[in-house]
Amino acid sequence: MPQEYRLILKHADQPGYTPDLACYLRHGGYESLKKALATPGRDLPDGKKQTPREVVRDDVLKSGLRGRGGAGFSAGLKWSFVDRRGGKPIYLVCNADESEPGTFKDRQILHKDPHQLVEGMIISCWANDVKLAYIYIRGEMPHGARLLNKALEEARAAGFLGKNVLGSGHDIEIHVHRGAGAYICGEETGLIESLEGKRPYPRIKPPYFPAVLGLYMSPTIVNNVETLCHVVHVVRLGGAEYAKLGTPNNTGTRIVSLSGDVTKPGYFEVEVGKVTLGELINDPAFGGGLKTGRSLKAIIPGGSSSKVLKAGEKFKLRRKGADGQMTQVEVDLLDLPYDFDSLQQAGTMSGSGAIIVMDDTRDMVDTLANLSEFYAHESCGQCTPCREGALWMSKALHRLTTGGGRSADADYLRDIAQNIQGRTICAFGEAAAWPVLSFVKKFRDEFTARGQADEAARAKGLAKPGTHH
Amino acid sequence: MGFSIPAGLEAELDALATRYPQKRSASLMFLHALQEHFGCVSNEAVEWTASKLGLQPINVLELVTFYPMFRQEKLGRTQVKVCRTLSCAMAGSAEIRSHFCTKLGLDAHRHGAQTTPDGKFTVEFVECLADCGNAPVVMVNDDLIGKCSAADCDRVLSKGG
Ligand SMILES: Cc1cc2nc3c(=O)[nH]c(=O)nc-3n(C[C@H](O)[C@H](O)[C@H](O)COP(=O)(O)O)c2cc1C
Ligand code: SF4
Ligand code: FES
Numbered sequence: 001m002p003q004e005y006r007l008i009l010k011h012a013d014q015p016g017y018t019p020d021l022a023c024y025l026r027h028g029g030y031e032s033l034k035k036a037l038a039t040p041g042r043d044l045p046d047g048k049k050q051t052p053r054e055v056v057r058d059d060v061l062k063s064g065l066r067g068r069g070g071a072g073f074s075a076g077l078k079w080s081f082v083d084r085r086g087g088k089p090i091y092l093v094c095n096a097d098e099s100e101p102g103t104f105k106d107r108q109i110l111h112k113d114p115h116q117l118v119e120g121m122i123i124s125c126w127a128n129d130v131k132l133a134y135i136y137i138r139g140e141m142p143h144g145a146r147l148l149n150k151a152l153e154e155a156r157a158a159g160f161l162g163k164n165v166l167g168s169g170h171d172i173e174i175h176v177h178r179g180a181g182a183y184i185c186g187e188e189t190g191l192i193e194s195l196e197g198k199r200p201y202p203r204i205k206p207p208y209f210p211a212v213l214g215l216y217m218s219p220t221i222v223n224n225v226e227t228l229c230h231v232v233h234v235v236r237l238g239g240a241e242y243a244k245l246g247t248p249n250n251t252g253t254r255i256v257s258l259s260g261d262v263t264k265p266g267y268f269e270v271e272v273g274k275v276t277l278g279e280l281i282n283d284p285a286f287g288g289g290l291k292t293g294r295s296l297k298a299i300i301p302g303g304s305s306s307k308v309l310k311a312g313e314k315f316k317l318r319r320k321g322a323d324g325q326m327t328q329v330e331v332d333l334l335d336l337p338y339d340f341d342s343l344q345q346a347g348t349m350s351g352s353g354a355i356i357v358m359d360d361t362r363d364m365v366d367t368l369a370n371l372s373e374f375y376a377h378e379s380c381g382q383c384t385p386c387r388e389g390a391l392w393m394s395k396a397l398h399r400l401t402t403g404g405g406r407s408a409d410a411d412y413l414r415d416i417a418q419n420i421q422g423r424t425i426c427a428f429g430e431a432a433a434w435p436v437l438s439f440v441k442k443f444r445d446e447f448t449a450r451g452q453a454d455e456a457a458r459a460k461g462l463a464k465p466g467t468h469h
Numbered sequence: 470m471g472f473s474i475p476a477g478l479e480a481e482l483d484a485l486a487t488r489y490p491q492k493r494s495a496s497l498m499f500l501h502a503l504q505e506h507f508g509c510v511s512n513e514a515v516e517w518t519a520s521k522l523g524l525q526p527i528n529v530l531e532l533v534t535f536y537p538m539f540r541q542e543k544l545g546r547t548q549v550k551v552c553r554t555l556s557c558a559m560a561g562s563a564e565i566r567s568h569f570c571t572k573l574g575l576d577a578h579r580h581g582a583q584t585t586p587d588g589k590f591t592v593e594f595v596e597c598l599a600d601c602g603n604a605p606v607v608m609v610n611d612d613l614i615g616k617c618s619a620a621d622c623d624r625v626l627s628k629g630g
Contacts, residue, residue: 089490098599099596099597099599100597101554101555101556101596101597101601102555102556102597102601103597103599103601104599104600104601104602106599107599107600132490138599139501139536139538140538140550140595140598140599140608141599142611143611143612175488175489177494177497177498178497178498178501179497179536180497180500180501180532180536180537180538180539181536181537181538181595182535182536182537183596194497195494196491196493196494197491197493197494197495197496197497197522197524197528197532198493198528198532199531199532199535200535216490216491257601257602258602259556259601259602259604260555260556260559261559265556265601265602265603265604266602267602300555304554304555304597354601356555356556356601358559362559367555367559370553370554370555370558371554371555373553374553374554374555374596374597377596378596
């Protein structure tokens, strides 16, 4: 029986649980911070010594924790890239921009348990010698910003934050910074520019890797809300113990956002890889299946930027057997374990952990048109392929949904998308191209049929006035 | 003309600017505060922010024109943001927006934000509001309405303005 495993959201939805400090403390809050600050240094077998901070960073690496913001990159590795020798201050920025369509998990933490994030950030600051950190929260979450500000004030008053944290001699300050409605601020270098008070134009990498040239051209760690909360539990359990949750290389839990055509949309925290895509959609413990009489058509598995999966698809996954040998197994779409690696092997990604389900009543042309309009609106405009391409794709899809389509539009869309991906400053280019490439490839018939029907109607002079361009 | 910042607000903003090693970083927070106070970001507000933070007005204006939440014209007292993106669209958000527009005498076919002539309501489509599990989602000023029904819309209309 698949079920939720609540680590991050253990208390959040319990009756009577409130976002204030007293409640958090009653539930064991800030014990991990105390544990981290009391960590002893350690002698390694090779004679080297680890400082207490290095021990905690090492634990995060050993925990296998991977970023929950989208790319699924190892948090411990990211921390290890930070330039600690250059003498510049190191900054930590929490990415609370949560704007990937389909995603609503960070919202649960920010609104119901802000102290958990604050504790995770204080530990992460301490472990990385950070004295100043920011929470970049999307502008459309004014209540979240207020709750965070209150939580920070409470933490300061209690000595968890500010000068000389819990008598440790370390000063740590955290501030809330509000965005103002632009999706691209979620991209980490765009976020940094925005935090510097500029337009959020993403920076080109190399050389502007945040770990070296981030905020104010200083080394900077950008981590997602959920990732930073996991640090609390890594410290509490110990890295090795934490790594037992989930599956190898896909450790811990993650909060999945489920929306679209299911009877019970919502968020579910599960052990990574222990639950399948089909269980998340159909099991009564999760999505509860499709509406009566409907059948599955497509799944967007990891936020709107991930490649769509089609009902009935099968995938070849590489599996490590008990004997350590790699074997290949064929897996049906609904049997895909919901984890980073399986979805990547299925040619898509688990991204921000947001699943959008579409049943057989959905028109794939309309669906893609909706998504493309989002990307056309949100491109920051720096790179020509992205700025122009995202708009052309959206215009072509608009035409195709309003009677002005052409049978060649599927190829036209594919060609534009192919000319965006890999040719841009930031990964928004891929985010805009991937939905188009996958929809057009997997549901080609629908695009072609729509275009042909429009052409036939025009040939007969039946096109509605004002719909052809 | 009539552009004056209350002393309390100015002190609050001065304190905000000290949170950053470089004052320029406080731009967005200044603009949020000024828009909240005045209802929009006027040219005077842009110039005031620039002089406060040691910037050229264009450095501030380019933020106002880029970030969707900042407005150069005064919006209605009740701001209705209907989520346009996929999960909400699948749950009927286009009908929700039309419902608001029709009841308020606005053009349901026009793009962009529209404000009623009496200045009571602004209605617009926005992108994903990060509450897709409760689609269709509408944000009314600072508050979210999930699983928004026509009855919910009517309640907003009778209460707001
Ligand atoms: C276009 C785009 C939008 C993004 N939006 C978000 C977002 O809203 N929230 C987020 O945490 N990460 C977002 N990311 C990922 C961030 O760039 C970054 O990888 C992440 O914040 C790192 O944190 P993590 O390692 O803890 O996941 C986005 C990336 C791209 C390319
Ligand atoms: S890829 Fe698009 S969003 Fe990213 S920097 Fe280029 S234009 Fe901006
Ligand atoms: S799609 Fe409407 S809130 Fe996300």
